[in-house]
Amino acid sequence: MAFDQVLADRAKHGLDHIDFLAKPADGVAVNDGDAARTKAALDYAGALVHGRVDPTSLYKVYTLPRPKANLAAGLARALARNDLAAWFDGLAPQDAEYRQLSDAYLAFNAKASAATPAQEIPAGVIRVGDRDARVSPIVEQLIESGYLSPSLDAPAPAAAAAAPRLYTQSVSDALKGLQTDYGIAADGVVGPETLKVLNLGAGDRARALAVGLERRRWLDRTPATTRIDVNTAAAQLRYYRDGTLVDTRKVIVGEPGHETPPLSSPIYRLVANPTWTIPKSIQNGEMAGVGDDYLQAHDMVMRDGWIVQQPGPNNALGLVKFDMANDQAIYLHDTSAPALFDRSQRHLSHGCVRVEDALGFAQMIAEDEGVAEAWQTATVSGEMTFVPLPRRIPVRLLYQNVYVGDDGRIAFRTDPYGWNDPVAEQLGFAKVSAKRAEVKPIDIGP
Numbered sequence: 001m002a003f004d005q006v007l008a009d010r011a012k013h014g015l016d017h018i019d020f021l022a023k024p025a026d027g028v029a030v031n032d033g034d035a036a037r038t039k040a041a042l043d044y045a046g047a048l049v050h051g052r053v054d055p056t057s058l059y060k061v062y063t064l065p066r067p068k069a070n071l072a073a074g075l076a077r078a079l080a081r082n083d084l085a086a087w088f089d090g091l092a093p094q095d096a097e098y099r100q101l102s103d104a105y106l107a108f109n110a111k112a113s114a115a116t117p118a119q120e121i122p123a124g125v126i127r128v129g130d131r132d133a134r135v136s137p138i139v140e141q142l143i144e145s146g147y148l149s150p151s152l153d154a155p156a157p158a159a160a161a162a163a164p165r166l167y168t169q170s171v172s173d174a175l176k177g178l179q180t181d182y183g184i185a186a187d188g189v190v191g192p193e194t195l196k197v198l199n200l201g202a203g204d205r206a207r208a209l210a211v212g213l214e215r216r217r218w219l220d221r222t223p224a225t226t227r228i229d230v231n232t233a234a235a236q237l238r239y240y241r242d243g244t245l246v247d248t249r250k251v252i253v254g255e256p257g258h259e260t261p262p263l264s265s266p267i268y269r270l271v272a273n274p275t276w277t278i279p280k281s282i283q284n285g286e287m288a289g290v291g292d293d294y295l296q297a298h299d300m301v302m303r304d305g306w307i308v309q310q311p312g313p314n315n316a317l318g319l320v321k322f323d324m325a326n327d328q329a330i331y332l333h334d335t336s337a338p339a340l341f342d343r344s345q346r347h348l349s350h351g352c353v354r355v356e357d358a359l360g361f362a363q364m365i366a367e368d369e370g371v372a373e374a375w376q377t378a379t380v381s382g383e384m385t386f387v388p389l390p391r392r393i394p395v396r397l398l399y400q401n402v403y404v405g406d407d408g409r410i411a412f413r414t415d416p417y418g419w420n421d422p423v424a425e426q427l428g429f430a431k432v433s434a435k436r437a438e439v440k441p442i443d444i445g446p
Contacts, residue, residue, distance in 0.1 A: 017428025
């Protein structure tokens with residue numbers, strides 16, 4: 001039947017671990033079987049339209065809008081027109097990134113299901129200057145994961161893969177990024193803990209891709225053409241203008257325990273030379289018991305029981321704040337510690353998003369929105385000054401640890417918040433004990 005053919009193709013959406021239509025038991029009436037098929041068709045259609053998993057059941061805060069559709073009416077029309085397959089094909093996201101992730105899932109899934117699994121990289125320490133046959137598969141892993149550019153150190157041809165190969169400084173530097181992401185000492189040396197990560201197999205990657213496809217099904221199919229997307233898993237910001245990607249930059253986002261929530265919230269004004277009113281959670285936590293000397297050294301004052309940091313380059317918000325309309329006190333801002341952007345692992349804040357070269361980014365937005373003159377006047381004033389935007393710019397705080405990078409390749413990142421596991425389990429994947437990013441407190445900034 002047509003629906004059986006549709007359901008047999010569900011692997012391209014990473015849904016092949018779910019039995020939407022169980023085989024009917026002996027003695028089940030035909031009518032009951034028809035009802036079960038209708039339910040299965042609607043369940044599968046819902047999984048394609050807005051995801052199998054309800055994200056609002058996973059997070060305390062989730063405000064990204066989800067797609068909606070009258071599935072019962074759509075199914076009835078598709079049956080009447082005898083175009084069931086075409087109807088199902090149009091329910092999932094139709095963008096190029098979804099298709100590329102789908103293709104990657106099918107490839108890794110097939111690789112994981114192969115009779116002969118990929119061989120693990122054998123144990124043994126490798127340091128810069130060593131020649132070792134294991135260097136080639138390590139380089140392939142680093143390129144596949146986005147830590148190493150193919151132009152810097154492309155993998156050796158398959159015929160020479162078993163030959164000893166030089167472990168170069170560029171490969172070691174790339175490995176440091178992976179080590180930092182996974183909470184391993186970033187020494188660039190291939191050791192036991194690093195090999196555990198390098199030996200994540202095709203099945204691990206297929207699992208991550210299935211979760212990535214599911215997260216994209218949660219999202220509105222027609223996002224605003226002018227918007228800012230912050231990928232909190234990858235700690236990266238992308239700015240789209242009229243449907244074109246015009247800017248990409250690093251960000252610092254919430255550390256585990258202070259996760260940046262999945263939000264949809266617009267920027268409505270720029271704030272030059274902001275003050276920072278320290279949240280009570282920080283005032284009564286990390287800053288409990290600080291004295292006048294500390295406050296004076298950090299340019300802070302007490303106002304009505306609240307600690308307020310005055311404007312200036314040492315302010316934790318830096319020199320610009322991007323005010324966003326939400327009730328979670330989450331916003332984008334500058335920082336007084338720009339050196340942290342050099343880290344691979346940038347899950348370091350208390351939940352807000354610190355933007356690399358925030359002044360330059362604010363200038364770009366001000367020019368694009370026609371308020372550049374007002375913004376320039378505000379920045380040189382030295383006082384906290386608000387510059388409203390003529391229109392709100394939507395911001396989406398997304399969590400995507402598998403995505404298509406700027407080079408067009410699939411990029412894999414860590415699961416720093418451990419948010420993949422409950423999604424994967426509801427998609428029918430087995431529980432795993434994965435190593436994820438570990439962080440240490442850096443500062444008390446937002």
